[in-house]
Amino acid sequence: MGYAPPGQWEKPAFLWESSSSMSGISEGDRPIVRPSGLAEEVYRRIRSDIMSLRIAPDTRVSVDSLARELGVSQTPIREALSMLEANGLVSKRHFAGYATSPRMDRAQLDELFEFRLLIEPHAARKAAEMMSDADTAALASGESAPSHDAFADMDTEFHRLIAQGAQNHLIADSLARLHIHVHIFRSCFRSEITEEAVHEHNAIIEAIRARDGAGAEAAMRRHIELSYGRLRDFIKE
Numbered sequence: 001m002g003y004a005p006p007g008q009w010e011k012p013a014f015l016w017e018s019s020s021s022m023s024g025i026s027e028g029d030r031p032i033v034r035p036s037g038l039a040e041e042v043y044r045r046i047r048s049d050i051m052s053l054r055i056a057p058d059t060r061v062s063v064d065s066l067a068r069e070l071g072v073s074q075t076p077i078r079e080a081l082s083m084l085e086a087n088g089l090v091s092k093r094h095f096a097g098y099a100t101s102p103r104m105d106r107a108q109l110d111e112l113f114e115f116r117l118l119i120e121p122h123a124a125r126k127a128a129e130m131m132s133d134a135d136t137a138a139l140a141s142g143e144s145a146p147s148h149d150a151f152a153d154m155d156t157e158f159h160r161l162i163a164q165g166a167q168n169h170l171i172a173d174s175l176a177r178l179h180i181h182v183h184i185f186r187s188c189f190r191s192e193i194t195e196e197a198v199h200e201h202n203a204i205i206e207a208i209r210a211r212d213g214a215g216a217e218a219a220m221r222r223h224i225e226l227s228y229g230r231l232r233d234f235i236k237e
Helices: 013-021 038-051 063-070 074-086 106-130 133-138 148-165 169-178 181-187 191-209 213-232
Strands: 090-093 097-100
Touching: 038 063, 038 074, 063 074, 074 090, 106 148, 106 169, 106 191, 106 213, 133 148, 133 191, 148 169, 148 191, 191 213
Parallel strands: none
Antiparallel strands: 090 097
8 A cells, every 4th residue: 555645545435435325326215314323323224124024034134235225335234233133133144144033933922921921010010119200201102103113113112111110221121122022013913902002001101100019010911911912823833
């Protein structure tokens, strides 16, 4: 590499990305336009595609294709895929790159809900006792969601806030990963599922805001048991 006088260093490739890699993108493509938090924005875009089944379960994820589609370099794509891997939505396969996680089978569903029944009712009790007034006010049942995709996001946030309100980081981190069940929820969505879940969420919210630990625990247990019943018939043995 030859010496370049001060002020004449070649710009790193990423500094040209906004002009060079964005040129030639057709109207139908979906380029990322915000430079700040690029990996996080790419993560949210790919996650949305996985959760809405635009990218189907157990499907190879092409870094090159995503980079072209989103109009970014491979670096934020790989960073986003690493975050998705940590959340259990994709996995890295030997000599094959990344792929979306397979749809859960019955045994995996049973294990997930067994764990949730052990942890989330306790978290709801603790949240009723310890959650701040501001956080209890932020709890939303999902009734206002305009679509089932939006409801699934609100459902995830609902359970996250309660786990966080228990003030136990291990519980919150564990449950955040487990809420990949939203993927299953979306794939077998029925309108009555939202209506039933909203009613159950409201019962939990009412108990938490009343600082009724036992009531919150019971309402959360009932919600998880009913959620399991709604999903299990859609899962292969």
